[in-house]
Amino acid sequence: MRTEDLIKALDADISSKAMPLRPAWWLAAGAAVIIAAAVFWMTIGPRTDFMVAAHTVRFLSKFVFTIVLAISAFALIRTLSTPGAATGRAMAWMAAAPLLVALAVVLELFMVPERLWGTRMVGSNMMICMGFIPLIGIGPLAVFLWMLRYGAPTRPVLAGTVAGLLAGGLAATFYAAHCFDDSPLFVATWYTIAIAVLALLGALGGRFFVRW
């Protein structure tokens, strides 16, 4: 088939429609939130003293970290799924969540006596944390990987990793409402490990599933 012939076929197919990437990403985000919320409510649900906890800075700080991670990852993954789009600024924003966590860890180390550091870090929930963040995030990750396939990421492994971070930020936001361990020392350790699991799965998905 000559290139000329191929162009004829492509031209005849111009009337086929596909949803533009931007609204498609918002739909995917909505679906991912619903999936994560459903899994969260069906399994662990929020902690019983949620309303009381909502008045404490440590509890609220968890949501700041996870939501900042989710928002920055969402901005980055949209540029990564568009060929030729500038990614530099969105990439730089990915540092925001880790920096906030690092800052909170430093503050916590100043405020909490040294003998309690270990207790705060180990907490009481680490196995649940490492189990449920990936569990809540796996459905959203599948949605995001599918979206990457619908898009056209020229760096599929990186895009898949960011899909994992996005799913992780979303899942951790829900999980934070359940978890009784509010210390930044706990969050910096166990949330990071749980989210890294999703990022690794995302990278594998990017490598083997995101082909176009």
Added chain:
Amino acid sequence: MSGKDEAELSRLLRAAIAGDEKAYADFLHRIAALVRGFVRRKIVQGGVDPEDVVQETLLAIHVKRHTWRQEAPVLPWVYAIARFKLIDAFRRRGRRIEIDVDDIAETFAEPETETVSERDINRALDGLPPAQRSVVSSVSVEGRSIGETAAKFGITETAVRVSLHRGLAAIAKRFSQGRFGRE
């Protein structure tokens, strides 16, 4: 690349997405020429046929045209896709060479014959289900319109469009997975 070309190509693709076939044919011809130049400059030594990469790129541009943001410049988008497809072609070729090395003894002695007609896309086309293959061939190689193709096979124009669309999507998918022939 001048800003004038960029503006003109963006205009053509916008018109095409709105359904203007003439604008789309114009766009694809110009893009084919640009990508051909780009690919030929990048392929210094043999192994990868530039025209295969041009065809893969055009197909990818077609099936991924919804990823172009209409207010963004079109050329960075086109070249990003072309570069991705070129790297993909090298990667695949690398694999094939590894496979070939096992029984090279005789193939080395023979002169390399350039088979112009044996395009990757033909092999991908051959791997399609018969209905899709005949519709895609009719509209491309045989140069029939949608209406003429419908009349030839005694099916509706809608059925032709569906087969064409699925066939092209299937070829694009085969390229992306490095599969060309029948399974």
